[in-house]
Every structure is written in C-alpha cells, then in structure tokens.
Amino acid sequence: MAAIxxxxxxxxxxxxxxxxxxxxxxxxxxxxPEWATSAQRALLAIFPLLTLAVGILVWAxxxxxYELTYVHEVSERAMPLYLRATALWGGQAGSLLFWSWLMAAxxxxxxxxxWRRDREMLPWVVMVTAGTLAFFLFLNVALESPFxxxxxxxxxxxxxxxxxxxxxxxxxxxxxxxxxxxLRHPGMxxxxxxxxxxxxxxxxxxxxxxxxxxxxxxxxxxxxxxxRWALVSWLFLxxxxxxxxxxxxxxxxxxxxxxxxxxxxxxFMPWLTGTAFLHSVMIQERRNMLKHWNMLxxxxxxDLVIFGxxxxxxxxxxxxxxxxxxxxxxxxxxxxxxxxxxSMALLGxxxxxxxxxxxxxxxxxxxxxxxxxxxxxxxxxxxxxWGVVYPIVSELVTNQKATVGPPYYERVMGPLxxxxxxxMGLATVAPWGKVDTKRLWRMAAKPAAVGLLLPAWAWWQxxxxxxxxxxxxxxxxxxxxxxxxxxRGAWARRRAHKEPxxxxxxxxxxxxxxxxxxxxxxxSIAIMGIGIIGIxxxxxxxxxxxxxxxxxxxxxxTMVYDSVAIFNTNDGRQVARATVRVLDERGRQVAxxxxxQDYYIRDQQPMTIPGVLSTWGEEFYVLLVSWKxxxxxxxxxxxxxxxxxxxxxxxxxxxxxxxxLAAWPEGRxxxxxxxxxxxxxxxxxxxx
Amino acid sequence: MQNRKYLIGGGLILAAVIYLVISxxxxxxxxxxxxxxxxxxxxxxxxxxxxxxxxxxxxxxxxNPDDLELRFMIAHVPGDLDEVESxxxxxxxxxxxxxxxxxxRIEVVYYGPKPDLLRNEAxxxxxxxxxxxxxxxxxxxxxxxxxRYEAAEPQAADGR
Numbered sequence: 010m011a012a013i014x015x016x017x018x019x020x021x022x023x024x025x026x027x028x029x030x031x032x033x034x035x036x037x038x039x040x041x042p043e044w045a046t047s048a049q050r051a052l053l054a055i056f057p058l059l060t061l062a063v064g065i066l067v068w069a070x071x072x073x074x075y076e077l078t079y080v081h082e083v084s085e086r087a088m089p090l091y092l093r094a095t096a097l098w099g100g101q102a103g104s105l106l107f108w109s110w111l112m113a114a115x116x117x118x119x120x121x122x123x124w125r126r127d128r129e130m131l132p133w134v135v136m137v138t139a140g141t142l143a144f145f146l147f148l149n150v151a152l153e154s155p156f157x158x159x160x161x162x163x164x165x166x167x168x169x170x171x172x173x174x175x176x177x178x179x180x181x182x183x184x185x186x187x188x189x190x191x192l193r194h195p196g197m198x199x200x201x202x203x204x205x206x207x208x209x210x211x212x213x214x215x216x217x218x219x220x221x222x223x224x225x226x227x228x229x230x231x232x233x234x235x236x237r238w239a240l241v242s243w244l245f246l247x248x249x250x251x252x253x254x255x256x257x258x259x260x261x262x263x264x265x266x267x268x269x270x271x272x273x274x275x276x277f278m279p280w281l282t283g284t285a286f287l288h289s290v291m292i293q294e295r296r297n298m299l300k301h302w303n304m305l306x307x308x309x310x311x312d313l314v315i316f317g318x319x320x321x322x323x324x325x326x327x328x329x330x331x332x333x334x335x336x337x338x339x340x341x342x343x344x345x346x347x348x349x350x351x352s353m354a355l356l357g358x359x360x361x362x363x364x365x366x367x368x369x370x371x372x373x374x375x376x377x378x379x380x381x382x383x384x385x386x387x388x389x390x391x392x393x394x395w396g397v398v399y400p401i402v403s404e405l406v407t408n409q410k411a412t413v414g415p416p417y418y419e420r421v422m423g424p425l426x427x428x429x430x431x432x433m434g435l436a437t438v439a440p441w442g443k444v445d446t447k448r449l450w451r452m453a454a455k456p457a458a459v460g461l462l463l464p465a466w467a468w469w470q471x472x473x474x475x476x477x478x479x480x481x482x483x484x485x486x487x488x489x490x491x492x493x494x495x496x497r498g499a500w501a502r503r504r505a506h507k508e509p510x511x512x513x514x515x516x517x518x519x520x521x522x523x524x525x526x527x528x529x530x531x532x533s534i535a536i537m538g539i540g541i542i543g544i545x546x547x548x549x550x551x552x553x554x555x556x557x558x559x560x561x562x563x564x565x566x567t568m569v570y571d572s573v574a575i576f577n578t579n580d581g582r583q584v585a586r587a588t589v590r591v592l593d594e595r596g597r598q599v600a601x602x603x604x605x606q607d608y609y610i611r612d613q614q615p616m617t618i619p620g621v622l623s624t625w626g627e628e629f630y631v632l633l634v635s636w637k638x639x640x641x642x643x644x645x646x647x648x649x650x651x652x653x654x655x656x657x658x659x660x661x662x663x664x665x666x667x668x669x670l671a672a673w674p675e676g677r678x679x680x681x682x683x684x685x686x687x688x689x690x691x692x693x694x695x696x697x
Numbered sequence: 698m699q700n701r702k703y704l705i706g707g708g709l710i711l712a713a714v715i716y717l718v719i720s721x722x723x724x725x726x727x728x729x730x731x732x733x734x735x736x737x738x739x740x741x742x743x744x745x746x747x748x749x750x751x752x753x754x755x756x757x758x759x760x761n762p763d764d765l766e767l768r769f770m771i772a773h774v775p776g777d778l779d780e781v782e783s784x785x786x787x788x789x790x791x792x793x794x795x796x797x798x799x800x801x802r803i804e805v806v807y808y809g810p811k812p813d814l815l816r817n818e819a820x821x822x823x824x825x826x827x828x829x830x831x832x833x834x835x836x837x838x839x840x841x842x843x844x845r846y847e848a849a850e851p852q853a854a855d856g857r
Contacts, residue, residue, distance in 0.1 A: 191813075262813070372702065384707065388714045395718060400729060410729035410776065412748055414824065417725040421717045552809070554763050615813040634810035635762035645762045647810050 012077060015065040016156040016171050019106075022058040022113070023146040025051045029139035033132035037223075045132045049120045052139050056117040059110040066103060066155050070096050076181040078169045079103055079155040085187035087580045092193055098201045099188045101337075102155035107202070108318065109145040111209045115238075116142060119213055127234070133220035141212050144344050152337050190609040190616050196256035204249030204276055208314045210242025211283060215311035218304055222355045227300065227362055232290045237672045239287055244668040246280045251661045262617030262632050264550060264649035266657065269418045271397045275320040278390050279313035282306050285386035292376050296441065299376070300363040301356070302383055308352040309390070315345050320397075371444035378436035385429050392421045419545070423476070430483035430538065433531060434460075437490045453486075456493045460485030463539075470626075472652070477546040480538065487535045491528045518670065526671025530664050537660035543627075543653025552634065552647040560592075564650035566622070566629045567592045568602070573636045573644050583608040587633045587644055591622050604633040604646070627652045727824065732773035732801045735827060748824050749833060750774060751803065752794040753840070755817020765808050771821050773801045791818045803827075807835040814840035 029051040036044035066079070070093045075081045083099035084092075098104045116138040124131050149155070157169040160177035167180050191197075214235035221231040253273065254266040267273060286306040292299045319341035356363075369377050396413050403411040438452045463485030464478045472481070495514060502513040518525040551563050555570040562568075571588040578584060586605040593599050602620030609616065622629040628651045636644040729748045730738075751771030758769040772794040775781055784790050794800055795818050805823060815821075815838070825835035 262810070369703070372706070381710075384710055388710070392714070392718055395722070399722065399726070403726070411726045412729050413722055413725045414727065417721045420721040420725070421714075424717065425714070552765060554765075613816060617810070617813060632810065634765070635760070637762075643763075645765065645810075 011065050011069065012156040012158055015062045016154060018058045018062040019146060019150050019154070019156070022055045022062070023143060023150050025055050025058070026139045026143035026146055030136050030143060033136040033139070037132040042128070045135070048132060048135045048139070052135050053117050053120045055142065056113040059106070059113045063097065063106060063110045066106065067094055067097055070094060075183070075185045076158045076179055077155070078157045078159060081159070081182055081185045083185070083188050085185040088187060088193070091198070092188060095198045096188050099192060102149065102153040104201065105145060105149050105153055106155050108205050108209065109142060109149060111205055112138070112142050112145065112212065115209055115213055127230070129224045130217065130220035130226065130231070133223050134216045137216035137219050138212060148337050148340060152340065187612065190607070190612055190614045191260055194256055194260050196252050196259060200249055200252040200256055203245050203252055207242050207246025207249050208279070208318060210238055210245060211279065211310050211314050213238040215307050218307045219352060219355065222304065222359050225359070225362065227359065229294045229297070232293060232303065236290070239283065240668055240672045243280070243283045243287055244664060246276070246283060247664055248661050250276055250280060255658065259619070260616065262619060264548070264630055264651065266544065266654070269396070269415045272321050274393045274397050275317040278393050279310050279317055281386050281390050282310040282313055285383050286310055288379055289383050292379050296367050296376055297365045298367045298369070299380065299383070300365055301360065304356050304363065306383070308349065308356065312345055312349045315341065315348070319345065370442055373439060373446050373449050374444045375436055375439040375441050378432055378439050382429065382432045382436065385425055385432065389422065389425050392425070393418070427480060427483055430487055433534070434483070434486040434490045437494065437528070437531070456489035457486050459493070460487070460489040463488070472547055474546050477542050480542045484535045484538045487531060491531055494528065495525065522670050522673055526667045526669070529667030529670060533660045533664035533667060536656050536663060540654050540657025540660065543656065544651045547652040549650040550648065552645065554643055554645040556643050561646060561648055563648050564627060564629070565594050566650070568629070568631060568646070568648065570644060570646070581610050583610055585633065585636055587636070589620060589631055591629060602631050604631045606633055623655055625655050628654050729776070731776040732771060732803050734776070735803065736801055739827065743827050743829060746824065746826055748822060749803070750776065750820065750822045752791040753815060753817060753819045753821050754795050754802070758815065760811045765810065767807045767809070767811055768804065769815070770802045770804055772797070774820065787820065791820055803833050804831070805833045805835055807838055812838050812840055
C-alpha cells in the first residue's frame with residue numbers, strides 16, 4: 010500500500026511540475042498574474058509530495074521491506090540503522106528521487122521569497138525550475154521507479170512491477186542484497202548529498218538568468234538575487250568533491266585521492282564553471298561588463314550539472330562509479346541538448362542587448378585579470394571535457410576506442426593551475442579601471458617577496474623539485490597577498506579607531522564580508538594546493554612481505570610488524586587486522602596502526618582499510634595486502650608516505666568559514682529600508 | 698587598436714592551451730582494445746601502452762603474496778555496448794565469456810596488491826603492454842562486478 014502511495018505521490022508531483030510549466034507559460038504569454046500564482050503554488054506543493062515519497066522509501070529501507078526491489082537491492086538486515094536510512098541514495102532510483110526532493114526544497118524556498126520587485130521574472134523562474142524538476146520526476150516515474158515490487162506471476166516467474174499484474178502475488182524476499190561494502194563509509198554517506206546540494210543549487214541562478222534573458226531585464230538584478238544561492242551551492246560542490254576524494258583515500262586502498270576518473274571530472278567541471286561564474290559576476294555588478302560571460306558561464310554550469318548527474322548515473326563511460334547500464338541515458342542526452350541549445354539561442358537573441366558601454370581600459374586592471382581567469386577556467390573545462398569525451402570521439406573518428414589517463418590531465422592542468430594561482434594573487438592587488446603597470450608591479454612585489462618564504466621553507470624541508478618550488482612560490486604569493494591586505498586594513502583601522510589589533514581584524518572582516526570571505530576562500534585553495542603538491546610530487550611508496558618483528562623504513566618513519574589477528578564480526582565480515590608499530594627517525598614509537606582487510610563473506614568482497622599516521626608534515630599510510638592465514642606469521646604490506654596531504658583535508662574547513670562570512674545575511678540594522686535604498690544606488694562592494 | 702591587442706593575447710593563450718591539449722593527448726592516448734582486437738593486431742601492438750578489457754576467469758587467478766605476483770586469464774568480451782545489450786547485458790556476457798572455452802584468452806601478469814574486486818566474471822580493464830611472449834603486463838587494474846549492481850532475481854539472492 011505504502012509503495013502505491015509513494016508512486017502516486019511521485020506521479021502527482023510530476024503532473025504538478027508539468028502544470029507549473031504550462032501555467033507559467035500562460036501567465037507570461039497572456040500576462041495573467043493569477044496563473045503565475047497558480048504555477049507558483051503548484052511548484053510549492055511538489056515539495057510535501059516528494060517528502061512523502063522520500064519518507065515512505067526511507068521507512069521501507071529502515072523497516073526491511075524487501076518486497077520493494079530498490080530496498081532489496083541496496084540494503085540488508087545486517088546493515089546498521091544509519092546505513093539503511095542513507096541507502097536512500099545508495100542506488101539509481103533512490104538517488105534520482107533524492108535529487109528531485111532537494112530540487113523541490115530549493116524550488117519551494119524560491120517560490121516563497123518576496124517577489125514584489127521581480128514580478129515579471131516569476132513565471133520564467135518557475136518554468137525553468139519546474140521544467141528541470143519535471144525531467145527528473147519523469148525519470149523516476151517512468152524509467153527508474155523506486156517503488157517497484159516483486160510479484161510472483163501465475164507462471165512461477167518473479168518480476169518487478171509497480172502495479173500488481175493480473176493474478177500475481179506479492180513476493181517478499183527474506184533479506185536484501187545489501188549495499189556494496191565499498192560504499193559503507195561515512196565519507197560515502199555524506200558525499201552524494203553534498204554533491205547533489207551543490208548540483209541542485211546552481212539550478213536556481215540558472216533559472217533567474219534565463220528569466221532575465223527572456224524578459225530583457227539585463228542589469229545585475231538576477232545576479233544580486235542569486236548570489237547567495239551560487240555561493241552556497243559552490244561550497245557544497247567543493248565539499249562534495251573533497252569528501253569523495255577522502256573516501257577514495259580511506260577506502261579504495263591505493264594511497265591516492267583523485268584518479269581523473271570521468272565521473273570525478275564530471276563533478277569537477279561544474280565546480281570550475283561555477284567558480285568562474287562567482288568571480289565574473291562581480292565585474293558585472295561593479296562595472297557592468299562581462300555580461301555575455303556570466304550568461305555563458307551559468308548556462309554551462311547548469312548543463313554540466315545535468316551532464317554530471319547523467320555520467321554518474323548512466324554508465325556511458327567506463328568508470329568505478331558507473332554501476333549499471335540504464336535506460337535513462339538517452340533521456341539525459343536529449344534533455345541536455347535541448348536545454349543547452351535553447352539557452353544558447355536565448356543568449357544569441359539578447360546578444361546585442363547585453364553589450365555594455367564600458368571598455369577595459371588597461372590590460373592589467375582587475376576587470377581584465379578577471380577576464381583572463383574566465384579564460385583559464387574555461388580552458389580547464391575544455392581540457393577536462395576533451396579528456397572525458399575522447400574515447401567517444403576517437404571511436405567515431407577512427408573507429409578505434411582510445412583513452413587518455415591521468416598523465417594527460419596532469420600535464421595540461423599543471424601549467425593551467427600555475428597560471429590560475431598567479432592570476433589569483435595578482436587580481437587581488439590589481440586596481441580597477443586605468444592601471445599604472447609599474448605601480449601594479451610595485452604593489453605585487455612585496456607580497457611576492459614575502460611569499461617566497463614558502464618555497465624557501467620547502468627547500469629547507471627537502472622538497473626540492475623545480476615544479477613544486479614554483480607551485481609553492483605561487484601559493485606563497487596568494488597567501489601573502491591576502492594576509493598583506495588584511496594586515497594593511499587592520500593597521501589603518503587600528504590607527505583610526507584606536508582599536509586593539511584583534512578587534513581591528515574582526516571589524517575589518519565583518520564590515521566587508523564579501524571581500525574578506527572571498528579572500529579566506531582563496532586561502533583555502535592555496536592550502537589545498539600545498540597538500541596537492543606534497544602528494545603529487547613527493548609521494549613515496551614501497552611494498553614488502555614481513556615476518557613478525559621485521560620492519561620497513563620509508564621517509565621519516567619505520568614500521569615494525571607485530572602480528573595479525575583474524576576474527577569474525579556479527580555483521581558478516583571476516584576481519585584480518587594487523588598490528589604495526591611506527592617509529593620515528595630516532596627510534597621512538599610514535600603510533601600503533603591497525604591496517605586491516607574486511608572480507609564481506611556473503612558478497613565475497615574484501616575491503617582494504619589503511620592504518621594512517623597523520624601529521625601536518627606527512628601521512629604514513631599502511632595497507633595490509635595479504636597474510637599467511639594459518640601461521641599468522643608473515644604479512645605483506647604496501648606503504649605510502651604522503652607529504653603535506655593533511656593540508657588538503659584541512660582546506661575545506663577554511664572554505665566553509667570564508668563562504669559563511671561572504672554569504673552571511675546582513676544585520677537587521679543594515680536592512681532598514683532607507684539604507685537599503687541608498688545602498689542599492691551606490692556601487693556594489695569591491696569584491697565578493 | 699585596444700581590441701586587436703586582446704584578440705592577439707587571447708589567441709596566444711588559446712593556441713598554447715590547444716598545443717598543450719594536442720601534444721598531451723598524443724603522448725598519452727591509449728588504445729582501448731578487446732582481447733580479439735589485441736590478438737588480431739598483435740605485431741603492431743607489442744610493447745605499446747594499451748588498455749585492454751575482458752572477463753576475469755576465476756579459476757586461473759594465482760597470487761603469490763611473497764613477491765606480489767598476480768597472474769590470471771581474461772576472456773574476450775565484445776567492446777560494443779549495443780552488442781553487449783543484445784546478448785543480455787554485461788553480467789550475462791561476462792558469464793558467457795568465462796564459460797566458453799573457445800573464446801580468445803590472454804594471460805595477465807600484475808605486480809602489486811591483489812585488488813579487492815578481482816574475482817570470477819569481473820570485468821577487468823587493464824592498462825599495460827603486451828609482451829613478446831604473448832603475456833599482458835598490466836600496470837593498472839580496474840575491476841567492475843556488474844552482477845552486484847543490477848536488479849537480479851530475488852531467488853538468486855536468497856540462494857546464497
């Protein structure tokens with residue numbers, strides 16, 4: 010019964026979404042505001058319906074309803090409660106439902122905002138969000154329903170249907186097949202929701218952008234309205250990416266964090282265009298320029314989001330992520346093509362209206378540098394896109410499938426990232442408008458010199474590869490520029506207001522949140538860069554078979570193998586756990602690690618969990634590869650020494666702080682109407 | 698005048714990126730081959746980095762943990778997705794490939810930890826080179842077990 014209600018809720022939600030699309034078209038075309046209100050309400054009503062559907066599915070997962078094929082496929086009795094509940098996004102149909110549900114929540118939030126000043130955009134915003142939602146609901150209802158059940162047919166076959174076929178009986182398996190053991194990890198529990206929140210969030214700025222194009226309101230209004238949506242979506246996407254790499258690092262047992270897998274890239278590309286978008290819109294707010302770029306970037310972000318969901322879910326490419334062939338591939342392809350061509354046609358139609366009066370006055374002005382960063386970001390996207398589609402292209406052209414691997418991406422993305430870091434530092438010091446180039450170099454020279462402390466420190470620590478030192482110099486430049494800017498501002502405040510230095514720093518940052526929030530996010534990227542250079546350039550690895558008491562030395566550490574214990578757990582695993590002591594250079598014991606292999610007996614699936622000693626300097630990462638089961642005397646280990654990688658894991662925390670600062674709502678006093686009006690006329694703040 | 702400067706600058710950047718992409722693609726492109734294709738073009742492919750896909754034959758897996766030498770055979774699986782679909786999906790195709798003694802097979806050698814997903818009827822995607830001796834020396838193993846993820850008949854699940 011519950012499954013029928015769930016399916017009904019999905020179907021009604023789909024109809025409401027389609028209704029909202031048509032009603033908003035009526036509202037916009039015949040200027041009927043009451044139809045817009047009706048469309049708005051229909052969109053709002055989808056959220057409770059999908060909440061009901063999600064609730065039913067989670068309830069079925071938690072309470073062992075294995076007659077549902079989806080529940081049977083992704084959960085089992087032995088799984089703990091939190092994994093049974095989060096198996097909601099453990100498979101295809103559930104992920105799509107979850108996606109739609111988040112989208113509906115965002116759409117509801119948008120419809121509830123105060124529309125008085127933007128009446129003319131409302132129907133179009135509703136149409137785009139409802140249209141996107143309708144597409145995903147269609148997939149759920151028609152192609153991948155999470156509410157299919159097993160039916161025992163009169164001829165003895167068991168098949169999956171939503172509605173009972175004639176004469177069929179419900180078939181209830183005793184237990185489910187269980188979630189893939191590799192996915193039973195906290196990082197994997199959190200990774201999809203974060204990624205999806207990021208994906209879904211970018212639909213909102215896109216909807217406003219399309220509305221602005223259609224109604225011809227081509228000022229920066231749509232950008233101001235959606236700035237926080239974009240910022241927060243960007244953060245979620247960033248966190249989702251890092252959580253995914255953390256999972257890969259902890260679970261896949263390969264000592265790495267990023268493999269240039271097509272599905273990783275497909276989540277990375279909208280993050281790149283989204284980052285470019287966040288920066289580029291500032292130029293439109295401030296100087297009324299780069300309007301074409303902003304439209305192009307948000308269109309690309311939207312379609313890359315859909316493309317990302319498609320790649321994750323369709324299995325079109327060989328990847329560790331693509332689990333099954335599915336019927337939803339062609340549907341996605343059609344949807345992406347239609348939305349992309351439609352949006353580009355709108356952009357082309359408004360092309361001349363988007364042309365600004367302003368001109369770039371100097372090749373090194375801030376607006377020019379932002380334009381270059383746009384170019385670099387788009388180059389990165391093109392490079393990644395080419396890598397992902399290369400197998401398809403080469404098969405079409407030469408009838409021979411060929412692929413490019415990580416070396417391709419590393420070789421191209423390395424120089425582009427270096428260029429990006431350079432622009433990141435320079436754009437922070439560059440002034441607007443007309444620029445005296447000599448003065449710019451003088452302004453950049455001080456922080457650049459201070460930034461050299463980082464490569465100097467790296468050299469002293471023994472990190473001496475030229476590429477890495479260049480990277481450290483650029484990262485040092487970016488960090489120094491930000492710290493220098495904060496120090497200068499705080500110094501001025503301190504002198505003017507007689508404040509203690511910490512109060513001056515706090516007030517400086519909270520009085521100009523967009524600017525300093527953005528700078529703190531820059532610091533996060535720089536910190537991440539330190540970790541990436543550390544592991545990419547200086548990772549060491551070795552492997553050996555040890556008898557008890559023997560040791561392996563790698564980097565600054567020596568590990569001594571003590572013993573292996575083999576035991577069964579009550580959730581169906583056979584665990585082989587090694588005990589390994591880690592000694593530092595002076596022979597003092599600094600840690601005891603327990604690398605292990607969990608063998609999921611029923612799935613016949615082993616899972617290798619590393620033992621990791623983590624310090625800011627390096628992570629010492631030990632994998633138990635194999636062991637002699639009877640004597641438990643010898644065991645084989647693979648050991649990685651990953652310098653500085655902890656910086657990579659720390660970086661997102663800094664980004665969270667920065668984004669919160671940049672997106673935090675203004676205080677109540679500042680929102681007083683008189684001030685708001687005067688602020689709206691004043692030029693926008695300098696920086697996000 | 699102004700515009701021309703930007704066009705030249707933009708053009709230079711674009712040219713640099715395109716150069717990087719093309720040269721890196723050329724340097725790093727690897728043919729993606731099935732077992733039949735690799736054997737058919739054996740002479741041309743010996744010693745060249747390629748990616749090879751096939752079905753793992755479980756009975757042939759040998760692993761020596763002392764020197765981390767892993768040996769197994771893979772059987773030919775068609776590379777064309779439509780062909781796979783028409784033969785009943787990837788899981789069925791992999792199972793058939795393993796069972797059929799007349800399929801082309803290749804021996805694979807890999808040095809390193811035995812991957813968690815290596816088992817009978819897994820789809821192996823290997824990066825490496827074909828040696829003169831007809832053995833494929835893999836540097837990288839990517840394994841997928843489609844049976845785990847496709848909605849299977851519940852009897853199969855209960856039977857375990």
